[in-house]
Amino acid sequence: MREKVVVGMSGGVDSSAAAYLLKEAGYEVIGVTMRLWTEQAAEADGFSGPDAVQDARQVALKLGIPHYVMDFREEFERQVVAYFVREYAAGRTPNPCVACNRSIKWEALLHRAAGIGADCIATGHYARIKRLENGRFSVCSSVTAAKDQTYALCRLTQAQLARTRMPVGEYPKEEIRELARRAGLPVADKPDSQEICFVGDNDYAGFIRRYSGQEFPPGNFVDRQGRVMGRHRGIIHYTVGQRKGLGLALPEPAFVLEIRPKTNEVVLGFGREIFAGEATAEGMNWMSRAGEDVEDGMRVTAKLRYGHRGAAARIFQEEDGRLRCVFEEEQRAVTPGQALVLYEEDCVLGGGTITG
Numbered sequence: 001m002r003e004k005v006v007v008g009m010s011g012g013v014d015s016s017a018a019a020y021l022l023k024e025a026g027y028e029v030i031g032v033t034m035r036l037w038t039e040q041a042a043e044a045d046g047f048s049g050p051d052a053v054q055d056a057r058q059v060a061l062k063l064g065i066p067h068y069v070m071d072f073r074e075e076f077e078r079q080v081v082a083y084f085v086r087e088y089a090a091g092r093t094p095n096p097c098v099a100c101n102r103s104i105k106w107e108a109l110l111h112r113a114a115g116i117g118a119d120c121i122a123t124g125h126y127a128r129i130k131r132l133e134n135g136r137f138s139v140c141s142s143v144t145a146a147k148d149q150t151y152a153l154c155r156l157t158q159a160q161l162a163r164t165r166m167p168v169g170e171y172p173k174e175e176i177r178e179l180a181r182r183a184g185l186p187v188a189d190k191p192d193s194q195e196i197c198f199v200g201d202n203d204y205a206g207f208i209r210r211y212s213g214q215e216f217p218p219g220n221f222v223d224r225q226g227r228v229m230g231r232h233r234g235i236i237h238y239t240v241g242q243r244k245g246l247g248l249a250l251p252e253p254a255f256v257l258e259i260r261p262k263t264n265e266v267v268l269g270f271g272r273e274i275f276a277g278e279a280t281a282e283g284m285n286w287m288s289r290a291g292e293d294v295e296d297g298m299r300v301t302a303k304l305r306y307g308h309r310g311a312a313a314r315i316f317q318e319e320d321g322r323l324r325c326v327f328e329e330e331q332r333a334v335t336p337g338q339a340l341v342l343y344e345e346d347c348v349l350g351g352g353t354i355t356g
Contacts, residue, residue: 004028005165006113007122008105009059009067011052013187014124014168016059017176020183021167022122023063030118031060031067034109036076036100037198058186072108079103081198085208089216091259092337093239095152095306096196098351102155110163120163125149128169129161130347137161138288141346142169151306154341154351155285205236219264221248224257224273232266235259241274241333255333275330279304281323281340281352288347291317301343302327304334304354315342323352 007019009031023029033056053069060067080100087094105123113121126142126149139153139161156164168176180188199207209215216234223229230248232238237245242256246268255274258267279302286294296317301310302325312328325340334354341351 002026002028003120004030004118005120005122006030006032006109006116006118008109008124009033009056010124010193011055011059011187011190012124012193013177013180013185013190014126016056016124016185016187017171017180017183018122018124018166018168019059019063019065020180020185022165023065025167027165029063029065030116031056031063031065032109032112033057033067033069034104035069035071035073036104037073037081055187055190062183062185070109070112072104075108076100076104076198081211084196084198085212087337088204088208088236089212089214089261091235091261093335094337095339096198097152097306098155098339101153102157102160106156106160106164110160120165122165122167124168125153125166126169126173127153127166129164129166132288132347134289134293136288136290138347138349140348144172147173150343150348151303151308151339151341151351154287154339154348156287157285158287161287205234208236217264219266221246221268222265223268229254229268235261235264235266238266240335272330275332276327276334277330278324278326279331279334279340280318280355281325282321282355284323284350284352286350288344288349291350294349300325300349303339303341303343304331305338310343313342322355 005022005027007029009015019029019031033053057067080096083099084094084096109121126147128140129137130140131137137158139150141150142148177188216236218231218233221229221232238256238259240256243253252270254268254270256266257269257273297314300313300315302313303310311331313325316324318324336354336356338354339351340354342349
């Protein structure tokens with residue numbers, strides 16, 4: 001009996017190619033487009049709005065597979081949008097894609113998929129899932145480093161990974177597009193989505209104000225000694241490491257070092273002040289090893305943000321449950337709220353949320 005797989009189809013080329021590859025491999029494929037946000041917001045983004053549904057439906061028709069639209073708007077608003085707004089208001093920089101992947105694109109979709117008798121789900125992410133010698137599953141790098149998406153998948157659980165397929169991770173991006181062209185998929189040349197799907201105009205601050213109904217008043221830019229250096233527009237306009245858009249005339253480039261919601265201050269620094277020798281993280285999700293098998297002082301490669309190349313480091317588990325990551329060389333802009341993702345060779349060891 002063929003294995004039945006639900007493919008999350010965004011209307012883009014990668015998820016469409018995933019559906020094609022799985023059908024060619026003999027799976028019984030069902031396409032599902034997830035409705036995540038309101039129609040008004042979705043219209044600003046062709047990957048989550050009506051165009052996405054139409055594009056996915058056309059691909060499903062071409063492949064001869066059933067296609068459904070499932071409503072996940074309530075879960076998405078609660079688990080992703082509210083979290084995004086709450087973190088910015090608290091002076092942290094969230095990663096909504098990490099939250100969405102675990103809570104919506106996996107947990108919620110797996111639940112719905114089981115309801116229609118599917119054995120597993122699949123996505124168009126550039127990553128591979130491996131079962132390691134210790135019996136655990138891990139997300140491992142795709143064959144093309146330029147499109148590797150393992151960072152955003154660091155919160156997936158063992159149960160989720162066991163029921164997931166990621167066929168696109170075996171191919172470079174250009175080969176996926178060519179494969180889609182040969183298969184006659186109508187989205188073969190559709191451009192990639194770049195922005196957060198629910199902030200179509202990329203105006204984070206405006207979105208946060210509209211969604212929360214709160215005002216975030218101007219306050220002081222200060223240095224580490226508390227000296228006032230000017231006025232800021234409201235803390236939601238800034239993130240750690242930011243240099244552009246400060247609106248200050250200073251003798252040398254300044255960077256955001258810290259955001260203090262309680263005093264409504266944004267702390268600025270200069271030169272090497274933006275670099276740090278270590279980071280701490282909480283809420284670690286262990287992947288390639290169980291937590292009890294993670295040794296103090298073990299060497300890892302650590303990524304601090306999606307575009308980070310990774311840095312050699314050693315890790316230590318603290319008594320309060322947090323993890324301390326000590327870099328061999330200082331790293332720029334360790335940003336609270338972002339994910340700290342640890343790798344053993346090409347596989348994710350685990351990931352958590354940076355606290356400082």
